[in-house]
Amino acid sequence: MRLTLLAAVIAAVPLAAAATGTALAARASILQDGQRRSADPEHWLRIEVKRDQATNNRKRIPQCRSTSHTPQGHPRISFCRKPYDLSSSQPGPSGRDAMYDALSNQGALSLAPWAPPAPIQRPNAYFEFPGYVVLVYSLEAEQAQLNTIVWSLAGGTLALITLIAGSTWFAVGRALRPVEAIRAEFAELSAHHLDRRVPVPRAGNEIARLATTMNTTLNRLQTAVDRQRQFTADASHELRTPLACLRTELELALNRPDAADWPQVVHAAHEDTIRVQELTEDLLLLARLDAEHGDRQPRRTVDLTDVVREETVRRRPPNGIDIDLHTGPGPVAVQGHPALLARVIGNLLDNAERYATSTIAVRLTHDTHHGVAVIGVFDDGPGIPTEDHQRIFERFTRLDDARAQDTGGAGLGLAIAQRIATAHRGTLEITPSARGAHFALRLPARLP
Structure with a gap:
């Protein structure tokens, strides 16, 4: 509403000024046209007749205000302001023009609305005083025309302001309708209903970006x-x-x-x-x-070969379990957190020790063409069914077969290992194996 009022005020000021200027210009034009028509041939002949009937004394138009009334009772307006010598004027059109020019140049011919002190019953267009001739002219038509223009300008200005205010109200309301929808939806959010989302307008504007x-x-x-x-x-x-x-x-x-x-x-x-x-x-x-998501963990270049060797060597597997370690000839450099990398390898070895019957194999390879280091951990235990390859990485998951024996684990080791791999922009998955379980850890790597 405040924007609508502001737009209406901003539009009203220049429109009112323009309407006022137009009305004043129209008034000046109409009155000037009335002045010229006051010296038409009919009025001029009346003046000439009176001047011819008078003596040879000098006839002057004095400073005066004279008026009469039309047959309808409307007042007429006189044009006498300054004395003017009529004896020099000549009959005919040329004399009329000379008189009009002289009166205009001396400022004698003017329009001045005047209300008489008492009604004048004589409807003549002129008055005769001793030694003077006074010419009057009615501005009823001009005043009516001016009133029409003023009222038209006022009505048009008011209608235009109303149109601008209405258009502004409609446009602002339509523009803010998505904001209201966003507010209403956002107000319905609670800790138990966080799955709700605010509506996104189809127009790709600032409100749509805000909703997104x-x-x-x-x-x-x-x-x-x-x-x-x-x-x-x-x-x-x-x-x-x-x-x-x-x-x-x-x-x-x-x-x-x-x-x-x-x-x-x-x-x-x-x-x-x-x-x-x-x-x-x-x-x-x-x-x-x-x-x-691992983004805030301190990262540095880590030799994955050293991490795998240290984590494997410090192991003391149960009796009868052997660990077969094989790494490449050189170091394998990765970006990551040494403690977390050691943790994921340790969790894989812990899982293999729980279910292996005799042997655990650890293989580290470096695919230089694709820039990937692969750590494989194999055990010769009962294996994992294919339908459980994804579920095994869920928290607190314990399978229902032989691998679900009570080994003291809480079911978090593989979930932690997968999250660490994801945090290092890698993957951890189970690959098909003829016997036992085969876990493959892939990490981005480069040559040192």
Whole structure:
């Protein structure tokens, strides 16, 4: 509404000025035309007749205001302002022109509306005074014409201002209608309905870009809230069991302190505490990777060959399990975080140790043509069904076959490994294998 009023005021000022100027110009033109018509031949003949009937004395038009009324009762207006000697005027058109020019040059011929003190009943177009002849002329037609012009200008100006105000109101309302739709939809958002999005106008203007930006922000907000909910659900789900076991063991020992094997109680509590700590660290790492997508992790050039060798050598696999390591002849340089790269390799080895029967094979190759380093981890265990190749990377996933035996894992190792690979712009997947499971980690690499 304020924009509409502002537009109306801005339009009214120049339009009113233009209408006023036009009315004044029309008034001057109409009055000047009336002056010229006051000296037409009919009026001139009347003056000549009176002058001929008078004596040879000098006839003058004095400074006066004389008027008469038309038969309809409207006043007439006189044209006498300054004395003028009529004896020098000659009859005929040439004399009429000389008189008109003389009166105009001396300012004697003018238009001055005048209301008489009392009605004048004599409807003649002239008055005769001693030694003078006064010519009068009615401006009724000119005044009516001027009134028509003034009212037309006023009506047109008002109509134009109304049109401008209405057009502005309609245009602004139509332009702001998408904004109102965005506001209404945004007002319906809540923590439990973050899947709603504001409507994006089809026109690719600033409002459409604003709506797109808001939807992008809402996507990020929903992702962050989903991560927070996932972390809360994961923590409550996985921490409940070890904490319950720890509490049960301690309560049993406290209820029968004389019969409790305190070294065994302390040892079991210590193991449960370590499990809770490791699980908490894994959950926090997953939450950080989800929140940062690896972008804020410090990156530097890392020799992937050294990382694989160090992580493999420090392993002490269970009895009867051998680790066969094979790397290329030279270093393989990647950009990343050394601790996270060691973590993903360690998680793959942990998974292989749980299910291998005799051998774990680790292979590091460098595809210089495509600039990719590939780390393969093989085990000779029961393998993973094809339909579970994607589900195995979900959090807390435990398969229902032989690989689902209780090995003490929480089901987060492969999920963490895949998130670390994604954070390093790589991939982690299961490839077909005749026996056991084959995990392939691919990372962007270059020659050192």
